[in-house]
Amino acid sequence: MGRLEGRVALVTGGGTGIGRAIAERFASEGARVAICGRREEKLKETADAIDGKVTYFTLDMRDLDAVERSISAVADEHGGLHVLVNNAGISGPTPYEEVTHEQWRDILTTNLDGAYFAARAALRRMKDHDHGRIINIGTIGAHTPFPGWTAYCASKAALVGVTKCLAMEVAARGITVNSILPGWVKSDMSDAGVRSIAAAMGKSVEEAMPAILADVPLGRMSDADEVAAMAVHLASEDGRGMTGSSVVISNGAYMN
Numbered sequence: 001m002g003r004l005e006g007r008v009a010l011v012t013g014g015g016t017g018i019g020r021a022i023a024e025r026f027a028s029e030g031a032r033v034a035i036c037g038r039r040e041e042k043l044k045e046t047a048d049a050i051d052g053k054v055t056y057f058t059l060d061m062r063d064l065d066a067v068e069r070s071i072s073a074v075a076d077e078h079g080g081l082h083v084l085v086n087n088a089g090i091s092g093p094t095p096y097e098e099v100t101h102e103q104w105r106d107i108l109t110t111n112l113d114g115a116y117f118a119a120r121a122a123l124r125r126m127k128d129h130d131h132g133r134i135i136n137i138g139t140i141g142a143h144t145p146f147p148g149w150t151a152y153c154a155s156k157a158a159l160v161g162v163t164k165c166l167a168m169e170v171a172a173r174g175i176t177v178n179s180i181l182p183g184w185v186k187s188d189m190s191d192a193g194v195r196s197i198a199a200a201m202g203k204s205v206e207e208a209m210p211a212i213l214a215d216v217p218l219g220r221m222s223d224a225d226e227v228a229a230m231a232v233h234l235a236s237e238d239g240r241g242m243t244g245s246s247v248v249i250s251n252g253a254y255m256n
């Protein structure tokens with residue numbers, strides 16, 4: 001029997017990268033999984049690959065009314081909701097001399113506002129003492145600076161604050177709220193990040209890679225599945241004693 005048998009889970013940004021890996025792991029552990037994101041073709045590709053066990057719908061996390069409506073609809077469709085993984089996110093450089101109000105708001109609204117109101121909608125539909133779990137995907141940039149990526153780091157640092165406050169607010173209901181803070185994880189987002197750092201160094205990706213990994217004691221990037229394994233732990237009975245925590249998976253790049 002899977003560790004998430006009988007659970008209903010929603011993974012935002014579940015069509016690609018880390019979200020897709022979490023959806024795959026959750027489904028293989030017996031959960032009924034819904035995924036959402038803006039690109040329907042990515043969601044369909046992921047749902048098809050997971051053999052019809054996963055449902056999907058398009059959603060823009062910046063549309064906060066739609067976020068609340070859709071999460072309620074998922075709970076209606078599946079007869080409840082146990083696990084929300086706030087994984088959808090965007091990143092990118094925002095140096096202070098160049099960042100526009102629009103870029104700043106875009107990152108904060110997607111990564112922070114969307115996640116918070118998704119959590120609120122999910123909490124309204126989770127039953128007390130019935131395996132309720134919120135898992136927020138942050139970054140080590142919440143604790144250690146990525147120079148020139150202020151909007152991204154600020155959004156994820158605030159998400160750690162959300163994690164701790166909500167964890168306290170809902171503890172009496174037997175619901176847990178935790179964050180996972182990854183370092184480099186292979187995905188479209190990290191590919192773009194590496195390209196941008198390499199460009200800023202005036203180097204090719206191959207030339208820049210040793211310098212990028214020099215800050216990572218284990219000298220590697222994680223696979224998305226490593227984050228997914230921790231998400232299963234937090235979502236399952238095994239994680240019942242963890243709340244308000246931030247679990248770092250960074251190959252040693254940040255040690256808390």
Ligand SMILES: NC(=O)c1ccc[n+]([C@@H]2O[C@H](COP(=O)([O-])OP(=O)(O)OC[C@H]3O[C@@H](n4cnc5c(N)ncnc54)[C@H](OP(=O)(O)O)[C@@H]3O)[C@@H](O)[C@H]2O)c1
Binds near residue numbers: 016037040060089185
């Ligand atoms: N890869 C890393 O090194 C790394 C490290 C630390 C933390 N993270 C975090 O991990 C999470 C997943 O990132 P990833 O690495 O797997 O990259 P990714 O493949 O780019 O995943 C991001 C996902 O978020 C969705 N998304 C973005 N904006 C959205 C919006 N407005 N509404 C709905 N969905 C939206 C994207 O789908 P659509 O574009 O189709 O909407 C995509 O599926 C992010 O929160 C990221 O900050 C990644």
